[in-house]
Amino acid sequence: MAPILAAIIYLVFGNERRTMIMRLLPIFSLAFIVIVASTSALFSALALIIPPFLFKEVLFRRTSKALFWVFLIYILFSFGVLKNYFGFGDRMISAANIAGLKPLLESIGLSFIIFRSVEYLIAAPASIIGRGTKIADMPFLPSLAKRFWKYLGFCLAFPTFTSGPITRWRGFSKDYDSRNAVFENESVLKNQIHRIANGFVKISLLSQPLLLLVLGFTGTINTLIEPNFHYFLFVLMASLVYLYFLFINFSAFTDVMIGSGRFIGLKLPENFDRPFSSKNFLDFWSHWHLSVSLWFRDLSFTPIVKFFILKGIKSNFLCSAVAYVVTFGALGLWHGRTWPFILCGLLLAFGALYNQIYREFISGGVNNVLGDKGLLYRLWVQLGRSVTYIYIGIAIMGLWLGGDPMAVFWKNIFSVPGGLALITLTLIFTAVLSCADVMIARLSPSIEGSILQNIWQTNSIEVSALKTVLSLILWGWFAVDSGGFVYEGF
């Protein structure tokens, strides 16, 4: 829906009217939310984003740390109510005895709105007051209304509404105030169409088959009554395949949305930077779901670490321990309020802490023993990658495996069959990663210039259109119950 709306807007307004498209962005976005989600989702979104705007107006006029914290806590609390965390929403509506308000507890898009409204509360500079933020082409609006209009566009921008990528205030402001054309030249336009087409190819040719594989594993897991070696091996393999599925599914979604955003003049941030080339846990997180990772880094991890440093804490480990637990704990809670997601946050925090310990206290010794270039070292690196991906796969298991099967897994994993399955998969996957690297290095020259590579890389509009149509047909053909984009429900 978003790419269709973006294309229609571009065709109606043309390449030169970027400023007008940007000024009308809130209207397009409000209509998009009503069509794709519902009117109640729109009201939920507005209930969530109007208070932060008003709070910021207060802070523009009266700088107060105490007020800032009160406002921030209010925003997070109201988000918790609307996301129905801990049943707050249900209880409040039942207590008020107004059943008609129940549809307001819809979660679509709210997670991504909260990121942007909190970002606005913290990052929007006071200098935007009184300068009209270069929105002089709306002289009929007072500056307060102009600021609200821009903020509305920032929070609700339709290509990012359901699942991001999370735009930052500075980047959005730059696009909103730009007087440039939508596309610099025809080649950039073709590249965006090509990116959208390849996004659809990724979801239909790669993501859907991987999802079917995960569902196949899940079916097998359900037939295994005893938590034996085979049971654990299937659960662990499914976790690993799900991680790859999630990457392809979400990066395909990101490709489509980044391409769509460009059609209305928005340069959206990237979400992935080859995460499966990472060598360790922290490296993985600096390449995975970047717009969320960087948001949490800037608005949670860094302020916590800064607080401890200013308090005179010398130990990097102590500072990072608290910051990782809080940050990854929040990341887990953002995914869901049930125990599998709380466990997910704790496992991710533990992974980050272990990585920090390894980096500070162990890696030097390992490098002394193994050297930094030989076969043993290369195998050690592949083993590290294997452990990292399997560990993260286990941590995010709550996204695909229900609470009850997960409880069976965690109750029995610390057993001989569980340990054997973990060791077996780790060793097999280390070998797979090593072989894959060798094969990629050997096959790369022969792939260079091949028909497949040309089809993938060409930005010809005809080829992109053909790829999109065929992908959509295939997507419909492969479609299973949860055949959409994973993060759309957040």
Next chain:
Amino acid sequence: MAKEMIREIESIMRDAFDDDAIVINSATTAADITAWDSMNHVRLIVAIEQDLGISMPMERVSDLQNVGELVSLVEELVG
């Protein structure tokens, strides 16, 4: 001016990272200095803020790609 600022930031970085061997230029990135991880990056920012009496906005800090951009930001904030 930029060269003087680079030397000043180099000195702050040596103290923050506890490594007197660090040498930087405008093209230096975090990948070039082993000790420049996410933790020490925050230590560096705090040290620059305290030594030069400035406050670096979080969203500007997160945009920085290399020492040259850090120096430009610091010079802009110092005035």
